[in-house]
Amino acid sequence: MNGVHAAIVTHFDADLNVDHEAVAAEVDRLIVAGIHGIVANGTVGEGGSMSREERGAVIETVVAAADGRVPVRAGLSAHTAEQAAKYGQDAKTAGADGVMLLPPLLYRADRRELIEFFAAVAGAVELPIMIYNNPEASGSDLRPELLAELTRELPAVDAIKETSGDARRIPQLVNLCPDLDVMVGGDDWALEGFCAGAAGWVSGVADVFPAECARLWDLCQAGELTTARELYQELLPLARLDMTPKLVQYFKAALDALELGGGPCRPPRLPLTSAELDTLRSAVESASRTRLSRR
Secondary structure, eight states: OOEEEEEOOOOBOTTSOBOHHHHHHHHHHHHHTTOOEEEESSTTTTGGGSOHHHHHHHHHHHHHHHTTSSOEEEEOOOSSHHHHHHHHHHHHHHTOSEEEEOSOTTSOOOHHHHHHHHHHHHHHHOSOEEEEEOHHHHSOOOOHHHHHHHHHHOTTEEEEEEOSSOTTHHHHHHHHOTTSEEEEOOGGGHHHHHHTTOSEEEESHHHHSHHHHHHHHHHHHTTOHHHHHHHHHHHHHHHTTTTSTTHHHHHHHHHHHTTSOOOOOOTTOOOOOHHHHHHHHHHHHHHHHHHHHTO
16 A cells, blocks of 8 residues: 555535546546545545445445556445445445455444454455554544554454554554554654655545645655655645544535535535634645645
């Protein structure tokens, strides 16, 4: 999973039905801009607001639009292993290359329960699994030692998306899990994660500024850290909005501000307030300066 993988939004029309044409166009735009992979139906993709049928149809659209150019992962997060497995089976049928999975939602499972949960999904889906550690979203914090133990027990796990916000965990996970791809999961510590040895980045900002995020990755891989820091400073105002409850609204509004068509979110998410929109516009202007300076 090396490189920058865009955690894409799911486009809805005015009636809040999935706009598959817009989803396909977004995937193509991101790939042409240099993104290395697509993650659909995750937190940014409002997977929790869609039915099983809608989730499966979105993966079909994304796989068709990607057309083998980059790998596609499907978010499966659910309350039970049975639910997640059904989403995963649909994703496999649709042609996804792998899946992404939080711990069971709304329940703080212990070590034994976590192993059983992930093992049940892995056995039913038979696709590579990226374990997604996001304590804010799931209520469970999978600390590095626990993640290392889980991955030893579960051969299907090939990647970890680390979204605790603690960049110190990246080198710890790299050392504990040398055979896995450790991915930065928070947009406002991507540079720190790259320099600490992360294999890549699952990013919402990449949905808005894909070429700039891919360039940040390339600069870090080339050791051009002065230029990387300058680029990162321009992206940070928008990146900081990733680690907030309204990240979906912010990224869709950013796409709207750039006339790329973010569109509405499904309830319970509501449109941003005037003050929040002012914050968003300022962040987009900061990142846009980087885009303009490269022309």
